[in-house]
Amino acid sequence: MFRIGEFSRIAQVSGRLLRYYDEIGLLSPEFTDLQTGYRYYSAYQLPTLNRILVLKELGLSLDQIRRLLKEPTSTEELRGMLALRKAQIEQTLSGEMTRLHIVEARLQQIETHGQIQEPDVIIKTVPAQHFLSVRDTFAGVDSIRQLVQKMSRVVPSVISPGLLNSIAIVIHSTLFDPDAIDADVGYLLTAKAPKFISLSEEYTLMPSELPPIQTTATLVHVGRIHETHRTYGLLGTWLEQNQWQISGTWREVIMQLPVVPEGDAVIELQIPVLKPNSHTAASIALDFDVT
Amino acid sequence: MFRIGEFSRIAQVSGRLLRYYDEIGLLSPEFTDLQTGYRYYSAYQLPTLNRILVLKELGLSLDQIRRLLKEPTSTEELRGMLALRKAQIEQTLSGEMTRLHIVEARLQQIETHGQIQEPDVIIKTVPAQHFLSVRDTFAGVDSIRQLVQKMSRVVPSVISPGLLNSIAIVIHSTLFDPDAIDADVGYLLTAKAPKFISLSEEYTLMPSELPPIQTTATLVHVGRIHETHRTYGLLGTWLEQNQWQISGTWREVIMQLPVVPEGDAVIELQIPVLKPNSHTAASIALDFDVT
DNA sequence: TTGCTCCTCACGTCACGTGAGGTGGC
DNA sequence: TTGCTCCTCACGTCACGTGAGGTGGC
Numbered sequence: 001m002f003r004i005g006e007f008s009r010i011a012q013v014s015g016r017l018l019r020y021y022d023e024i025g026l027l028s029p030e031f032t033d034l035q036t037g038y039r040y041y042s043a044y045q046l047p048t049l050n051r052i053l054v055l056k057e058l059g060l061s062l063d064q065i066r067r068l069l070k071e072p073t074s075t076e077e078l079r080g081m082l083a084l085r086k087a088q089i090e091q092t093l094s095g096e097m098t099r100l101h102i103v104e105a106r107l108q109q110i111e112t113h114g115q116i117q118e119p120d121v122i123i124k125t126v127p128a129q130h131f132l133s134v135r136d137t138f139a140g141v142d143s144i145r146q147l148v149q150k151m152s153r154v155v156p157s158v159i160s161p162g163l164l165n166s167i168a169i170v171i172h173s174t175l176f177d178p179d180a181i182d183a184d185v186g187y188l189l190t191a192k193a194p195k196f197i198s199l200s201e202e203y204t205l206m207p208s209e210l211p212p213i214q215t216t217a218t219l220v221h222v223g224r225i226h227e228t229h230r231t232y233g234l235l236g237t238w239l240e241q242n243q244w245q246i247s248g249t250w251r252e253v254i255m256q257l258p259v260v261p262e263g264d265a266v267i268e269l270q271i272p273v274l275k276p277n278s279h280t281a282a283s284i285a286l287d288f289d290v291t
Numbered sequence: 292m293f294r295i296g297e298f299s300r301i302a303q304v305s306g307r308l309l310r311y312y313d314e315i316g317l318l319s320p321e322f323t324d325l326q327t328g329y330r331y332y333s334a335y336q337l338p339t340l341n342r343i344l345v346l347k348e349l350g351l352s353l354d355q356i357r358r359l360l361k362e363p364t365s366t367e368e369l370r371g372m373l374a375l376r377k378a379q380i381e382q383t384l385s386g387e388m389t390r391l392h393i394v395e396a397r398l399q400q401i402e403t404h405g406q407i408q409e410p411d412v413i414i415k416t417v418p419a420q421h422f423l424s425v426r427d428t429f430a431g432v433d434s435i436r437q438l439v440q441k442m443s444r445v446v447p448s449v450i451s452p453g454l455l456n457s458i459a460i461v462i463h464s465t466l467f468d469p470d471a472i473d474a475d476v477g478y479l480l481t482a483k484a485p486k487f488i489s490l491s492e493e494y495t496l497m498p499s500e501l502p503p504i505q506t507t508a509t510l511v512h513v514g515r516i517h518e519t520h521r522t523y524g525l526l527g528t529w530l531e532q533n534q535w536q537i538s539g540t541w542r543e544v545i546m547q548l549p550v551v552p553e554g555d556a557v558i559e560l561q562i563p564v565l566k567p568n569s570h571t572a573a574s575i576a577l578d579f580d581v582t
Numbered sequence: 583t584t585g586c587t588c589c590t591c592a593c594g595t596c597a598c599g600t601g602a603g604g605t606g607g608c
Numbered sequence: 609t610t611g612c613t614c615c616t617c618a619c620g621t622c623a624c625g626t627g628a629g630g631t632g633g634c
Contacts, residue, residue, distance in 0.1 A: 003607095003613075003614075004613085004614070005613060005614075010546065010559075014599080015614085016599065016600085017597085017598065017599095019616095024597095033606095036605080036614080036615075037614075038607090038613090039614085039615095042547075043546035043547030043557035044513065044547065044557060047411065047511045047513060047557075050411040050413050051411045053413060054411045054412070057390070057393075058390055058394055058397075059390055061597095075401055078401065079398065079401050082394050082397055083398065085394055086391065086394045086395065086398065089387050089390055089391045089394065090391065092383075092387055093387050093388070093391065096387065097384070099349055099350055100377065100380045100381065100384065103349055104377065106349075107374065110369065110370050110373070120338065120341040120342045120345045121345070122341050122345065162634075220337050220338045220341060222335065222338055255337060256333070256335065264335075266334035266335055266337060266338075268337070296586095305624080306587095307625065308623085310589090311623070315623095324632095326632090327588080327589075327632055328588075328590075328631095328632095329588060329589075329632075330588085347623095352623095353623070453608075
């Protein structure tokens with residue numbers, strides 16, 4: 001019989017760990033003195049402790065380990081647990097790989113440019129949204145800007161402001177011709193628009209539903225409305241470097257119009273993307289050996 | 292100005308997260324109504340939030356991120372943080388790889404043998420230890436066993452039992468010849484032995500210090516003392532499969548002598564090992580792409 | 583006025599590490 | 609008797625998630 005200190009030294013674990021395992025019923029000492037509370041472990045418990053440590057190393061939770069030790073556990077069940085665990089490891093592996101790539105890219109950039117100027121691109125999912133917009137082929141970025149300004153003045157007085165979210169632009173042109181931009185310009189809504197709205201003789205806002213996008217890369221532009229091209233450039237370069245494929249209709253969500261006449265707007269640029277297939281984590285694991 | 296709900300929807304994070312970031316001073320709303328406690332965020336805070344999310348994605352802690360955002364942070368400092376982070380990622384990567392290998396091996400074994408019988412090998416470090424032992428060339432495993440029995444009867448009456456740890460055997464023979472085993476047999480001690488001790492006319496226990504071992508593979512044998520060969524076999528096979536290299540003098544630590552005459556002993560087998568070089572995590576990262 | 587949104591506690595997560603303050607064992 | 613070991617709380621870790629119970633805003 002060993003007291004906790006000896007047993008912990010033999011197994012090279014902390015006493016606290018042994019007490020904790022006792023507390024959660026994972027490994028209790030063979031005998032506990034009820035008077036003093038002293039725990040006494042037997043050498044025959046060492047294999048069990050070692051099994052626990054090995055399974056923990058594999059990344060199983062203490063709860064899973066307890067179940068493995070308690071019941072005789074069918075082979076099927078074990079296979080299931082291991083397969084699940086394998087999938088988990090592969091996931092974290094692939095996540096860590098991505099992270100490593102990005103960290104390395106940033107380090108690289110510091111070396112070459114001595115500067116830190118990576119754009120904060122966020123990949124996210126956007127849900128379906130109600131939209132109330134005008135579609136037209138605009139003669140330039142500036143005419144879009146003028147329409148946006150006009151809407152922001154007129155629409156809130158026509159529609160209950162509680163229904164209105166941000167102003168958004170959906171760009172349909174696939175080739176970017178600065179003199180002929182096919183786009184929808186309008187308001188994102190919190191609920192379905194009841195009907196169309198005439199803004200002027202020229203423009204009528206029509207209700208529609210924007211489809212959801214599974215993965216879209218977003219980058220926030222802070223600056224003049226008509227000067228988003230630089231930010232688009234950053235976003236495009238980033239996508240290329242991180243091997244994303246552009247896949248659908250671009251959107252711009254205007255979070256904030258300029259507060260003072262020539263001030264900064266805040267616009268979220270959204271470009272739908274896809275990740276092209278490549279190696280799986282499993283195929284890589286085969287030729288990987290640890291240092 | 293957005294209330295917390297809107298802002299959280301725009302950025303696709305939970306309200307709780309925003310409140311938490313406010314609480315820890317990472318990102319506070321531009322304005323807080325002191326009467327109601329309502330938080331109001333500005334669109335101009337979106338880029339900051341996105342920067343936080345990106346840095347978090349890289350695996351930096353919120354504390355590191357706060358420091359990055361607060362001070363203008365020198366390039367040097369950032370380089371340091373990223374380099375540290377890179378090393379961390381490579382470490383977890385290599386750890387996960389090992390885990391994946393082991394999980395896969397176990398799954399493989401279930402497929403082929405339908406059984407689970409992997410030995411619970413533990414890699415650990417053993418510290419330097421005081422030793423009091425007899426060195427001899429023994430004519431067989433059984434004569435070692437007899438000496439061990441004799442010591443366990445005689446020594447505790449000669450030396451204060453508080454000084455004694457387990458009985459251990461250090462095997463010097465490099466080639467295993469069952470009829471001529473060069474070994475030290477004796478007691479591990481809790482403190483330096485004051486002097487040598489005569490056990491009989493034939494044997495005198497001499498004090499020494501066993502050197503520490505950085506990495507040693509251990510496996511616990513439960514069974515007859517002289518039947519450790521099967522357990523050695525398991526340990527050897529495991530080492531081979533996991534590509535460890537055997538590197539030094541083997542040891543056996545007897546945790547428990549048989550309680551009844553032909554009963555089971557508990558013996559920890561220790562084989563010093565080294566990991567031969569192979570790919571580094573970095574070199575692998577190069578040809579890895581994520582699904 | 584009725585929902586909806588926001589607020590502040592406060593506990594839970596996971597596997598222990600780290601004291602504090604007190605007692606048993608040789 | 610003096611150290612050394614062991615004991616039981618109980619808080620801390622990290623980054624929030626998840627209610628509970630109550631209130632502001634339109």
